[in-house]
Amino acid sequence: xxDVEQSLFLSVREGDSSVINCTYTDSSSTYLYxxxxxxxxxxxxxxxxxxxxxxxxxxxxxxxLNKKDKHLSLRIADTQTGDSAIYFCAGGADGLTFGKxxxxxxxx
Amino acid sequence: GAVVSQHPSWVICxxxxxxxxxxxxxxxxxxTMFWYRQFPKQxxxxxxxxxxxxxxxxxxxxxxxxxxxxxxxxxxxxxxVTSAHPEDSSFYICSASPSWPRTDTQYFGPGTRxxxx
Numbered sequence: 557x558x559d560v561e562q563s564l565f566l567s568v569r570e571g572d573s574s575v576i577n578c579t580y581t582d583s584s585s586t587y588l589y590x591x592x593x594x595x596x597x598x599x600x601x602x603x604x605x606x607x608x609x610x611x612x613x614x615x616x617x618x619x620x621l622n623k624k625d626k627h628l629s630l631r632i633a634d635t636q637t638g639d640s641a642i643y644f645c646a647g648g649a650d651g652l653t654f655g656k657x658x659x660x661x662x663x664x
Numbered sequence: 665g666a667v668v669s670q671h672p673s674w675v676i677c678x679x680x681x682x683x684x685x686x687x688x689x690x691x692x693x694x695x696t697m698f699w700y701r702q703f704p705k706q707x708x709x710x711x712x713x714x715x716x717x718x719x720x721x722x723x724x725x726x727x728x729x730x731x732x733x734x735x736x737x738x739x740x741x742x743x744x745v746t747s748a749h750p751e752d753s754s755f756y757i758c759s760a761s762p763s764w765p766r767t768d769t770q771y772f773g774p775g776t777r778x779x780x781x
Binding site: 591 | 710771772
């Protein structure tokens with residue numbers, strides 16, 4: 557089955573860019589996803605990228621996909637305190653496999 | 665658009681009782697719904713895939729007699745935790761994939777926190 561790996565914590569200063577990285581093993585996913593989980597809340601779909609794309613930009617979010625290396629990243633520009641959350645990457649053709657989530661910590 | 669609701673959002677029950685959790689797609693039809701379980705500080709674990717009108721497909725290690733899934737219509741799937749025990753306490757999340765246009769995109773419900781005393 558799919559294995560998805562992420563680092564558990566990332567600390568950045570407010571206003572800087574955050575880059576959250578993810579590696580995966582199964583290349584059959586048609587889409588790869590980034591989800592955000594705020595404290596006490598369910599998951600929110602942040603963005604997704606079609607597997608034949610290299611990059612997708614959506615306002616402050618930039619997703620980069622390197623299929624050769626099976627590496628996915630999420631860049632958040634101008635990180636704000638409201639971006640503090642757990643970010644999950646996920647993939648899978650049917651029934652998603654999630655990474656353990658990266659806790660994004662914002663320093664003032 | 666593409667809203668998925670879950671009910672209840674949290675529930676506390678006594679050990680040995682059964683709890684039903686509903687997952688509804690509010691503005692789209694979903695042939696397929698998924699049930700996940702999230703343990704504290706861990707990622708989501710897929711429990712089962714629920715297909716409208718047929719039996720659910722359970723992941724390895726998930727007890728189908730304990731976690732009963734019914735996908736009665738294109739907008740409703742239910743998960744019943746039977747004879748709940750404290751180790752069943754967890755955050756249960758459902759997701760739904762639109763029947764049309766068919767993509768891998770899944771829309772997640774807000775989750776249900778189950779606490780078994």
